[in-house]
Amino acid sequence: MAPDMDLALLTSLLLMLGVLCQWLAWRMRLPAILPLLLVGLLLGPALNLLDPDAFLGDLLFPVISLGVAIILFEGSLTLHFADVRNIHGIIRNLTSLGVLVTWAVMGAAAHYIVGLDWQLSLLFGALVSVTGPTVIVPMLRSIQPTARIANVLRWEGILVDPIGAVLAVLLFEMIVTGQQGESWLEFGKVVVMGTVWGVAGGAALGQVLKRHFFPDYLETYAGLAMVLLVFTSSNALGQESGLVAVTVMGVVLANMKDVNIEELMSFKEHLTVVLISMLFILLAARLDINQLISIGLPALAVLAVGLFVARPLSVLVSSIGTGVTWKEGALLAWIAPRGIVAAAISSLFALKLEGQVENADLIVPLTFVMIIGTVVIHGLTAGRFAQWLGLSRRGEQGVLIASSNKVALVLGEALLANGIKVKVVDNRREGLQQARMKGMESFFGNPLSEHADRFMELAGYTHLFAVSRNPEANAMVCARHRYDFGQARVFSVQPSSMDETDTREGLVTGLRTNILFDREASWSKLASLIGQGAKVRSTPLTEEYDFEAYCASQDKHAIKLFALDSRGKLRVFSSQSEFEPEPGWTVISLAIEPDKGTRVES
CATH class of the missing domain: 1.20.1530.10 (Na+/H+ antiporter like domain)
Incomplete structure (x- = not known):
């Protein structure tokens, strides 16, 4: 950044430095003002590489x-x-x-x-x-x-x-x-x-x-x-x-x-x-x-x-x-x-x-x-x-579920049963009442609204599940809150059918949304299984009964939802997940009881 550097180049470099400072602050969970000020001090009084008065001249004020x-x-x-x-x-x-x-x-x-x-x-x-x-x-x-x-x-x-x-x-x-x-x-x-x-x-x-x-x-x-x-x-x-x-x-x-x-x-x-x-x-x-x-x-x-x-x-x-x-x-x-x-x-x-x-x-x-x-x-x-x-919530885990439909409530119950706190956000009072009766916290309002941004308490919540039947709404909820939770912890349920949602999946991908569970676990399939009496199962893994044996023993329509590792940390199965459960973990799935017939919608 020499004094005779082209003005356009200097401006673009400052913009890029600003982006990098904002990114660093986001990654390190620091106020952005700190890296910005430190970079300015380094470029200005420390190294004399940037003179704002010469850079902007009469435009500075x-x-x-x-x-x-x-x-x-x-x-x-x-x-x-x-x-x-x-x-x-x-x-x-x-x-x-x-x-x-x-x-x-x-x-x-x-x-x-x-x-x-x-x-x-x-x-x-x-x-x-x-x-x-x-x-x-x-x-x-x-x-x-x-x-x-x-x-x-x-x-x-x-x-x-x-x-x-x-x-x-x-x-x-x-x-x-x-x-x-x-x-x-x-x-x-x-x-x-x-x-x-x-x-x-x-x-x-x-x-x-x-x-x-x-x-x-x-x-x-x-x-x-x-x-x-x-x-x-x-x-x-x-x-x-x-x-x-x-x-x-x-x-x-x-x-x-x-x-x-x-x-x-x-x-x-x-x-x-x-x-x-x-x-x-x-x-x-x-x-x-x-x-x-x-x-x-x-x-x-x-x-x-x-x-x-x-x-x-x-x-x-x-x-x-x-x-x-x-x-x-x-x-x-x-x-x-x-x-x-x-x-x-x-x-x-x-x-x-x-x-x-x-x-x-x-x-x-x-x-x-x-x-x-x-x-x-x-x-x-x-x-x-x-x-x-004794006033820290570090180590706590919680899931914010956007929607209060039957799929959302079953997922919330499964999380609660395994020690994960749940908050449901929706503008349907009936669904929120059911959530509260099942022991979940609730917030009445549109998760995309300014009202939710300002009033919805997220302390202690580490993951977001967008479980609406509307894929566009799910994608927008994930996009709006991905900075609150981190991109890797924001998930959207797969739309009803892969055939009808190629363009919708493109929207989801374009907005960098992780697909909840596997790609076959559409909202309709989850709802169909629940309607036929599917239950949530928690299965501990051991040296003798490892993840490979677990997968081999499962019905083809069973859906792996999430897992708890040996430290109790929540791991969500998704199309982007790269972990493999080990002995000492617990796998939570949704499946029909063996004695019941299964008819599943895609």
């Missing part, structure tokens, strides 16, 4: 501004008023009292340890008072705490992200208007302008989506264009009011009735991944290594205050009267990684305040030390800490 606007809008789309009304106890307190405690403690630390003035210190406190789902969710997958802890942390991240962003934006506007010699009245005008423009933009975009003013393929593009237009036009009408506008716009849109924003959210999520990947490599590359060294000890001291004072105090105050045990409080106090909002907004604010506010350039390195420190320290230690406290 507009690119970062637009990127932050989209990130704030995408984050505010998750803030539903119903969620705020319905939360209670520790979650409510963490997103209100907890934010205030963290803000005050971290602001005081920045003022007294680093020497920032109070305005900058409080701005820094607001920036690092938020966690965010993009860093929390990957960490929860790695730590695997109990469902109660996972639920608290997940909801805290979802709700506190836009709340902290709004607080930081308001403080920034206060600093800007104050530095320009303007009064609190001018600050109020900026906030009112952004709010009014955001409400108008959100209402307008909501009507566009509700009335399908544009064809489907143009709706997401129109949404992006309107968001950027609201941001830039608000800034033009009221200086620096654009960030308030896009944040309010997202909240308005998220709470409008009868407006489907799933496609818009999906598009924004994909766009945000690209923006984050590019943005954070560039932002980290802009860091001054000498500046990092010069504030090294004070920054580490501020990090220590965040780890050992601010977060524990925040959790302590928030947990009073909520029934949280001391062990749960201790674990909550040790999981608070900072992420995307802090990094993006701090960099933008530092750029805007350069030359106006003394020591404004220290905000970015301080924030990045907090991000890297909390992600690394919490990521490396929280899992063992959870195990020591």
Whole structure:
């Protein structure tokens, strides 16, 4: 990445590096921000291979501004008023009292340890008072705490992200208007302008989506264009009011009735991944290594205050009267990684305040030390800490079954009988009632919906079985949740007939879905066997009665479902499975009793 490298080549290399960082984070179950920042630090201050100011020139500030606007809008789309009304106890307190405690403690630390003035210190406190789902969710997958802890942390991240962003934006506007010699009245005008423009933009975009003013393929593009237009036009009408506008716009849109924003959210999520990947490599590359060294000890001291004072105090105050045990409080106090909002907004604010506010350039390195420190320290230690406290679900196994038809319920019973917990998700209340009567957990809703993404608890569930009669629905469910479970643990039942589903199988293959059981075990065949009284059998394997002998003794219509290895680990038979059960394993199958005739549909 030499300074004279072709701009197009440099851009494509950065995009590829972003992809590799995202992939590495996915494979290692780390927040993506960590490898992105480390790559940026390596390319920029460490090796001097990338100079973002030379790379983008005058476009640096507009690119970062637009990127932050989209990130704030995408984050505010998750803030539903119903969620705020319905939360209670520790979650409510963490997103209100907890934010205030963290803000005050971290602001005081920045003022007294680093020497920032109070305005900058409080701005820094607001920036690092938020966690965010993009860093929390990957960490929860790695730590695997109990469902109660996972639920608290997940909801805290979802709700506190836009709340902290709004607080930081308001403080920034206060600093800007104050530095320009303007009064609190001018600050109020900026906030009112952004709010009014955001409400108008959100209402307008909501009507566009509700009335399908544009064809489907143009709706997401129109949404992006309107968001950027609201941001830039608000800034033009009221200086620096654009960030308030896009944040309010997202909240308005998220709470409008009868407006489907799933496609818009999906598009924004994909766009945000690209923006984050590019943005954070560039932002980290802009860091001054000498500046990092010069504030090294004070920054580490501020990090220590965040780890050992601010977060524990925040959790302590928030947990009073909520029934949280001391062990749960201790674990909550040790999981608070900072992420995307802090990094993006701090960099933008530092750029805007350069030359106006003394020591404004220290905000970015301080924030990045907090991000890297909390992600690394919490990521490396929280899992063992959870195990020591007895609050870890590592080693647990569970299967999420999408559908509540008779095939799904029989599979669920077979799993439960062998010690594997089961959750059934469907929008058929009758089927879910049957599942609950059989001892399974249930979730009412469409597994493809945003509602399921936000409310369905997946802690402790390791596999997904899509068992609908509709192969397209199965493929889409698997595609949507393959990142939650991992590609190798997502399975779809074979459609009814191989003859009628050549094209459907192509869809399944194209979406990288593993076929559940063997290719002859179609939904119709499974249903036919169940209708004829087929039973689930569990067969232990021994040295004398090994897997080869087991297969030879089985009826030709019997279907091998799954196996439990010698450690009790679930292994699913599928067309892609490569394991062979050994002595000490248990094989679970579906078969007709020997004295009954068999008539099986394909």
